Amino acid sequence: MAGSGRPDWPSGPAGNGAPTPDVMRPRPAPVKRRFIRHPRPFALEQGQEFDADGETGMANVAALKDRAAQAALAHVEDGMRLGIGTGSTAEAFIRALGEKVAGGLRVTGVATSERTAALCASLSIPIVTLEDMPALDLTIDGADEIDPALRLIKGGGGALLREKIVAAASERMIVIADATKQVETLGAFPLPIEINGFGMMSTYLAIRKAAAGLGLSGDIVLRKAGEGPAITDSGHLILDASFGRIPDSEALSAALHAVPGVVEHGLFLGLATFAVIASDEGVTVLQRA
Numbered sequence: 481m482a483g484s485g486r487p488d489w490p491s492g493p494a495g496n497g498a499p500t501p502d503v504m505r506p507r508p509a510p511v512k513r514r515f516i517r518h519p520r521p522f523a524l525e526q527g528q529e530f531d532a533d534g535e536t537g538m539a540n541v542a543a544l545k546d547r548a549a550q551a552a553l554a555h556v557e558d559g560m561r562l563g564i565g566t567g568s569t570a571e572a573f574i575r576a577l578g579e580k581v582a583g584g585l586r587v588t589g590v591a592t593s594e595r596t597a598a599l600c601a602s603l604s605i606p607i608v609t610l611e612d613m614p615a616l617d618l619t620i621d622g623a624d625e626i627d628p629a630l631r632l633i634k635g636g637g638g639a640l641l642r643e644k645i646v647a648a649a650s651e652r653m654i655v656i657a658d659a660t661k662q663v664e665t666l667g668a669f670p671l672p673i674e675i676n677g678f679g680m681m682s683t684y685l686a687i688r689k690a691a692a693g694l695g696l697s698g699d700i701v702l703r704k705a706g707e708g709p710a711i712t713d714s715g716h717l718i719l720d721a722s723f724g725r726i727p728d729s730e731a732l733s734a735a736l737h738a739v740p741g742v743v744e745h746g747l748f749l750g751l752a753t754f755a756v757i758a759s760d761e762g763v764t765v766l767q768r769a
């Protein structure tokens with residue numbers, strides 16, 4: 481675009497004329513995870529890979545998710561108002577909850593995504609909206625990363641906004657995870673940032689600047705779903721920011737919230753009451769350090 485001072489953008493992915501800068505290229509599908517999150521307690525070599533569905537080095541990851549989900553179920557009491565999370569670990573919990581409900585447990589849930597709402601409906605778990613039931617007793621949800629202070633990265637499944645609203649409306653939040661999610665410092669998992677589609681390039685640049693002010697850099701990419709951008713349940717876009725290591729999550733959270741166009745980010749700070757972590761050694765409860 482000669483003379484405008486603006487680079488030439490390819491045509492927009494959002495169907496609204498919004499630009500697609502090179503830096504916002506799609507993220508490759510995370511088929512395999514490199515084992516960098518937590519060297520213990522598994523009998524894996526540092527750097528060894530395992531399949532996302534859990535074939536290497538420790539018991540099937542899906543089985544660990546089930547184990548964490550079952551342990552969390554013990555905290556669900558008759559009559560509770562429940563926030564119900566999103567993702568594969570949350571789905572293990574929902575299936576276990578469905579069996580309890582079929583056996584007579586009475587709960588009323590608020591779903592953190594359309595996907596979760598559909599699964600709950602298929603299992604006859606009663607679901608209402610957060611407008612109908614704005615205060616909740618307990619939310620149970622998964623996470624992408626958990627640090628020793630129970631700070632979380634969430635949003636790998638794109639549900640961060642509703643998940644955060646629901647968690648904040650709950651008296652307690654229990655995080656369920658397999659032990660690969662434990663990290664010393666957040667940031668190996670790209671941080672999801674939900675943004676409004678309007679002015680997304682300006683928002684992207686402002687995020688870069690805010691992060692640079694905290695000494696953070698790295699790729700920030702627009703999440704894709706097939707050929708087009710991934711659209712959240714609330715109609716927004718997601719940027720995944722690979723900062724690598726986030727030494728001050730609170731400062732980054734505040735800096736991101738100050739950017740117009742940022743709807744929410746995947747740093748969950750001060751929301752988790754405790755975490756139920758499943759590994760080959762069993763289930764441990766992680767309290768805030």
Ligand SMILES: O=C[C@H](O)[C@H](O)[C@H](O)COP(=O)(O)O
Binds near residue numbers: 623
């Ligand atoms: O948006 C998705 C959520 O934050 C999930 O809870 C998170 O990505 C963890 O998902 P999973 O249990 O599938 O690893």
